[in-house]
Amino acid sequence: KKFNIAIVGATGMVGRTFIKILEERNFPVKNLYLFASSKSKGTKLKFKGKEYTVQKLTENSFNEDIDIALFSAGSEVSKKFAPIAKEKGVIVVDNSSAWRMHKEVPLIVPEVNPNDISWHQGIIANPNCSTIQCVVPLKPLHDAFKIKRIVYSTYQAVSGSGLGGIEDLEMGIKGKEPKKYPHPIAFNCLPHIDVFLENGYTKEEMKMIEETKKILNDYNLKITATTVRIPVRYGHSVSINLEFENSFNLDKIYEILKNAKGVIIQDDVSNNIYPMPINAEGTDEVYVGRIRRDFSIENGINLWVVADNIRKGAATNTVQIAELLINQL
Ligand code: 2RA
Numbered sequence: 244k245k246f247n248i249a250i251v252g253a254t255g256m257v258g259r260t261f262i263k264i265l266e267e268r269n270f271p272v273k274n275l276y277l278f279a280s281s282k283s284k285g286t287k288l289k290f291k292g293k294e295y296t297v298q299k300l301t302e303n304s305f306n307e308d309i310d311i312a313l314f315s316a317g318s319e320v321s322k323k324f325a326p327i328a329k330e331k332g333v334i335v336v337d338n339s340s341a342w343r344m345h346k347e348v349p350l351i352v353p354e355v356n357p358n359d360i361s362w363h364q365g366i367i368a369n370p371n372c373s374t375i376q377c378v379v380p381l382k383p384l385h386d387a388f389k390i391k392r393i394v395y396s397t398y399q400a401v402s403g404s405g406l407g408g409i410e411d412l413e414m415g416i417k418g419k420e421p422k423k424y425p426h427p428i429a430f431n432c433l434p435h436i437d438v439f440l441e442n443g444y445t446k447e448e449m450k451m452i453e454e455t456k457k458i459l460n461d462y463n464l465k466i467t468a469t470t471v472r473i474p475v476r477y478g479h480s481v482s483i484n485l486e487f488e489n490s491f492n493l494d495k496i497y498e499i500l501k502n503a504k505g506v507i508i509q510d511d512v513s514n515n516i517y518p519m520p521i522n523a524e525g526t527d528e529v530y531v532g533r534i535r536r537d538f539s540i541e542n543g544i545n546l547w548v549v550a551d552n553i554r555k556g557a558a559t560n561t562v563q564i565a566e567l568l569i570n571q572l
Contacts, residue, residue, distance in 0.1 A: 372556025478520025
């Protein structure tokens with residue numbers, strides 16, 4: 244069976260990667276409909292050697308017999324158009340943060356909580372990129388030793404901000420002032436991703452905290468986060484400190500991570516082997532290394548986790564959710 248797929252935000256970095264991943268994974272696409280803002284109308288994009296013209300997104304865009312719509316056009320667009328698509332019987336997989344915490348919207352990482360897709364009401368949310376790459380290794384460890392507390396410290400690539408982030412880095416290297424970021428990102432790092440909230444945290448930090456609880460379905464987890472932008476193009480890195488309820492031994496940790504879906508261990512420090520963004524770029528796995536006991540607490544460990552934020556962090560995870568869906572249709 245083949246399916247009619249729409250992409251909303253088709254000309255953005257994630258939108259274009261949706262097309263690439265659909266092709267790479269040979270997703271059974273019958274017809275492809277590309278939508279974006281009026282300024283991108285008329286853009287021609289290729290899928291499987293055929294050229295498709297981007298149309299302006301309107302309230303009538305979902306009149307075609309579209310089965311699934313992949314959204315990555317920002318929260319405002321998703322807030323307005325996801326319900327319109329849903330009303331037309333389209334199943335929406337939304338990469339924006341608009342619907343992630345809504346009680347009727349499952350927040351899915353296929354390696355972690357695939358069964359949650361069973362209760363979708365027409366909209367399914369793709370988690371934040373930095374959250375996705377963390378819950379993939381955390382889920383099997385949580386099942387084995389019951390996580391009590393998580394401390395996230397992230398080192399996030401500028402592509403997380405889209406083309407504007409990459410341009411600020413490239414221009415910054417030439418000494419030009421940034422347009423997107425409040426300060427230069429070249430040869431610098433910014434402890435500021437998304438906006439600051441009343442509680443002194445940024446929205447990005449609160450997303451990691453709240454999304455982790457929803458995906459692992461454990462609202463007793465104690466979590467804190469500091470998210471930082473660094474001058475890297477592709478690939479988010481996260482230092483994760485974990486405290487478990489139960490005792491563990493490192494051999495068991497290694498065995499669990501070695502067998503964890505979507506995880507590759509890169510951990511041989513005597514040969515300078517550890518996850519790095521330059522090695523994760525262009526792949527869909529989550530790389531885990533620097534695995535070591537945290538001697539400052541009773542049942543603690545430290546991990547270093549790296550993944551391609553545009554692929555596994557956004558486009559690939561979204562397409563994997565669509566694959567879960569068609570296996571049910
Ligand atoms: C970022 N995670 O890196 C956010 C959104 N992609 O900017």
